[in-house]
Amino acid sequence: MSRGSLTSLLILSVCIISALMLAGQYLSSNTETPIIESAFIANNSAPQRYNAFQSSTLTNKTPQNTLPSNKLPDWQDSPNIKQAQYVPRVLTDEATSNNDQRTDVEHAPSPPTTNLIDIWSWLPSAKPSVKQETKSDPLKDEIHIYGNSFGTLVKKFTSTAGDQVQIMSDFVAGRGKHGNTDALVRLGSQYIELADSLSKLTPPPGFSSTSEALIRLYKEVGEASLMLAQATTDDTATVSLIYSYNDVVGEFAQKFITFSSTFGAYGVTFTKGEGGDILMPSL
Amino acid sequence: MAHLAKLLLLVAICTTVSAPRAEAVVNFGGSIGTIIPCVNTVIYTVLGPPRGGKYLWSPNVTKTYPFGPPSHSGQWLLGNAGPAYFCLESVLPLIVHPGLLMIMMGSSQ
Numbered sequence: 337m338s339r340g341s342l343t344s345l346l347i348l349s350v351c352i353i354s355a356l357m358l359a360g361q362y363l364s365s366n367t368e369t370p371i372i373e374s375a376f377i378a379n380n381s382a383p384q385r386y387n388a389f390q391s392s393t394l395t396n397k398t399p400q401n402t403l404p405s406n407k408l409p410d411w412q413d414s415p416n417i418k419q420a421q422y423v424p425r426v427l428t429d430e431a432t433s434n435n436d437q438r439t440d441v442e443h444a445p446s447p448p449t450t451n452l453i454d455i456w457s458w459l460p461s462a463k464p465s466v467k468q469e470t471k472s473d474p475l476k477d478e479i480h481i482y483g484n485s486f487g488t489l490v491k492k493f494t495s496t497a498g499d500q501v502q503i504m505s506d507f508v509a510g511r512g513k514h515g516n517t518d519a520l521v522r523l524g525s526q527y528i529e530l531a532d533s534l535s536k537l538t539p540p541p542g543f544s545s546t547s548e549a550l551i552r553l554y555k556e557v558g559e560a561s562l563m564l565a566q567a568t569t570d571d572t573a574t575v576s577l578i579y580s581y582n583d584v585v586g587e588f589a590q591k592f593i594t595f596s597s598t599f600g601a602y603g604v605t606f607t608k609g610e611g612g613d614i615l616m617p618s619l
Numbered sequence: 620m621a622h623l624a625k626l627l628l629l630v631a632i633c634t635t636v637s638a639p640r641a642e643a644v645v646n647f648g649g650s651i652g653t654i655i656p657c658v659n660t661v662i663y664t665v666l667g668p669p670r671g672g673k674y675l676w677s678p679n680v681t682k683t684y685p686f687g688p689p690s691h692s693g694q695w696l697l698g699n700a701g702p703a704y705f706c707l708e709s710v711l712p713l714i715v716h717p718g719l720l721m722i723m724m725g726s727s728q
Contacts, residue, residue: 490644575707578705590680593723
């Protein structure tokens with residue numbers, strides 16, 4: 337097949353699709369069709385509308401081109417088309433020639449307008465999403481608030497203290513030198529202050545023992561830092577102090593895991609940016 | 620002169636913002652640049668961006684996810700870390716590497 341034929345075929349296809357879409361649009365938008373022959377419209381409300389139409393307009397006069405209600409087709413009661421309803425409509429050009437009929441048409445309720453096929457059904461609906469309101473659990477809320485308060489205090493410590501790794505590096509490199517331990521002593525004191533601040537928070541039910549243990553460990557890390565600051569040039573004593581310090585920090589880490597796991601046990605999570613996000617690893 | 624002052628101010632701000640701080644607990648994540656096994660059974664790692672730094676993995680303490688402890692350079696780690704900890708690379712002579720202790724850690728393979 338030549339290239340020109342393909343192009344022609346493509347253009348023809350586009351034209352056909354456009355024509356179908358325009359036809360569908362016309363059918364779906366033309367709710368007040370003036371000239372429509374009698375139609376079978378599948379609609380749940382069609383019987384009621386038809387009855388209303390009959391009682392309001394067709395009680396005294398029946399247009400010539402409409403069928404009386406007692407002449408409904410036999411297949412109306414067929415089980416396969418239970419929803420189908422025979423709906424007579426008036427031809428307006430004939431009504432124009434007959435003033436009485438025109439009056440009837442003008443005052444008649446609009447016929448059912450539901451189409452048999454909604455050709456736009458493939459388009460995604462633009463309905464706004466409805467957010468389901470979930471009932472808040474007071475205990476969860478309390479735990480969430482506590483976690484955020486706890487994390488905020490820890491973050492505050494992070495922002496006010498210096499670089500902890502650098503302080504330790506400087507301390508190890510310059511052991512025994514006058515003034516070298518100041519930063520380490522200050523760091524230890526800040527850990528103790530942090531423990532004091534955390535102890536002022538009221539833990540929710542179920543968190544008393546884990547939070548107390550963790551806060552105690554914060555204090556012990558501070559005290560171990562102060563002990564470490566006493567290290568001298570004696571390598572053996574320094575190694576002993578380092579092991580003691582590591583033991584305390586290791587215990588702290590275990591308590592921290594227990595503490596953060598307790599939040600998970602209650603189904604409480606923290607999003608990035610919240611104070612409590614330090615309890616959950618994320619970048 | 621004014622341009623130089625502005626440049627210095629910018630550098631100072633950037634340095635202040637990007638400087639590592641003391642961490643009671645901090646989230647970390649990055650690929651391993653340096654990895655050193657220590658005599659006190661911990662593993663010392665230096666991580667690159669996005670959240671790099673010096674971190675220590677401990678077999679007794681760190682809660683480790685399925686792919687196990689840090690094993691090689693280029694491996695990616697993610698987790699949170701606590702107070703400073705010490706890696707003893709050597710006792711005599713005393714060679715010590717401080718870093719933050721990994722509390723929870725997951726890794727790539």
